[in-house]
Amino acid sequence: xxxxxxxxxxxxxxxxxxxxxxxxxxxxxxxxxxxxxxxxxxxxxxxxxxxxxxxxxxxxxxxxxxxxxxxxxxxxxxxxxxxxxxxxxxxxxxxxxxxxxxxxxxxxxxxxxxxxxxxxxxxxxx
Amino acid sequence: xxxxxxxxxxxxxxxxxxxxxxxxxxxxxxxxxxxxxxxxxxxxxxxxxxxxxxxxxxxxxxxxxxxxxxxxxxxxxxxxxxxxxxxxxxxxxxxxxxxxxxxxxxxxxxxxxxxxxxxxxxxxxxxxxxxxxxxxxxxxxxxxxxxxxxxxxxxxxxxxxxxxxxxxxxxxxxxxxxxx
Numbered sequence: 001x002x003x004x005x006x007x008x009x010x011x012x013x014x015x016x017x018x019x020x021x022x023x024x025x026x027x028x029x030x031x032x033x034x035x036x037x038x039x040x041x042x043x044x045x046x047x048x049x050x051x052x053x054x055x056x057x058x059x060x061x062x063x064x065x066x067x068x069x070x071x072x073x074x075x076x077x078x079x080x081x082x083x084x085x086x087x088x089x090x091x092x093x094x095x096x097x098x099x100x101x102x103x104x105x106x107x108x109x110x111x112x113x114x115x116x117x118x119x120x121x122x123x124x125x126x
Numbered sequence: 127x128x129x130x131x132x133x134x135x136x137x138x139x140x141x142x143x144x145x146x147x148x149x150x151x152x153x154x155x156x157x158x159x160x161x162x163x164x165x166x167x168x169x170x171x172x173x174x175x176x177x178x179x180x181x182x183x184x185x186x187x188x189x190x191x192x193x194x195x196x197x198x199x200x201x202x203x204x205x206x207x208x209x210x211x212x213x214x215x216x217x218x219x220x221x222x223x224x225x226x227x228x229x230x231x232x233x234x235x236x237x238x239x240x241x242x243x244x245x246x247x248x249x250x251x252x253x254x255x256x257x258x259x260x261x262x263x264x265x266x267x268x269x270x271x272x273x274x275x276x277x278x279x280x281x282x283x284x285x286x287x288x289x290x291x292x293x294x295x296x297x298x299x300x301x302x303x304x305x306x
Binding site for chain 1: 153156157173174178179181189192193253257261276281
């Protein structure tokens with residue numbers, strides 16, 4: 001299956017989805033007016049990937065900003081990962097946040113409490 | 127009292143104004159404004175978490191504005207299409223983001239109720255409401271069931287105010303003010 005690599009813009013994140021290594025990365029900013037279009041190929045890729053995933057899927061989420069329009073789409077991404085985990089595969093989610101950014105840490109905790117996969121909260125210190 | 131958009135705009139420009147805009151609200155404009163304000167914030171604020179909070183609130187406020195502007199019918203009013211106003215200012219130690227737009231008067235009651243409810247909630251209650259809406263409500267291209275407003279209230283501990291001015295029988299002017 002193909003990998004996906006999307007270059008970041010001032011309003012959308014850098015995305016890298018690699019079926020060969022099982023590494024999923026979303027980094028940067030996610031503040032488009034309409035997020036559904038942007039996230040559709042990502043959610044679809046995860047749907048395909050979930051049919052034959054790696055034993056271990058590692059997810060790195062490192063967002064500087066995301067808007068509420070993106071927040072639902074990001075939850076959709078996590079729900080797909082939850083499905084992979086339910087099918088008895090290992091899924092590790094690393095949630096990165098910058099030092100002192102309590103809002104971003106709390107956002108990670110919100111997601112963690114909705115989906116049933118523990119997050120690793122990783123503080124980035126300058 | 128007669129409706130005067132210049133007066134309302136003036137009222138919104140209190141404190142040290144960093145940016146004030148009156149006219150068409152487009153996606154392109156918002157992108158440009160976010161870029162300009164971010165550069166400005168980098169110069170005036172050292173604390174990264176404060177900068178981020180202001181930026182986040184600006185994104186939500188302006189995108190709310192973009193999605194919810196109602197156009198007045200007809201061409202007699204001399205206003206740009208998709209008309210809205212916003213002001214970003216500093217008042218002492220706090221920052222303010224104020225937006226204003228026309229809405230159909232039949233939406234006023236519901237919007238008031240939503241604001242009053244959100245303003246009455248505690249921090250924990252806002253967190254639970256946010257998670258509930260995130261997980262249960264259908265989202266559209268216009269956004270997510272008022273999640274933007276809940277998000278703003280959470281980030282500012284409820285420091286969000288609103289008011290309405292009557293324009294005519296069918297339209298009102300809605301203003302929102304967020305203090306950070």
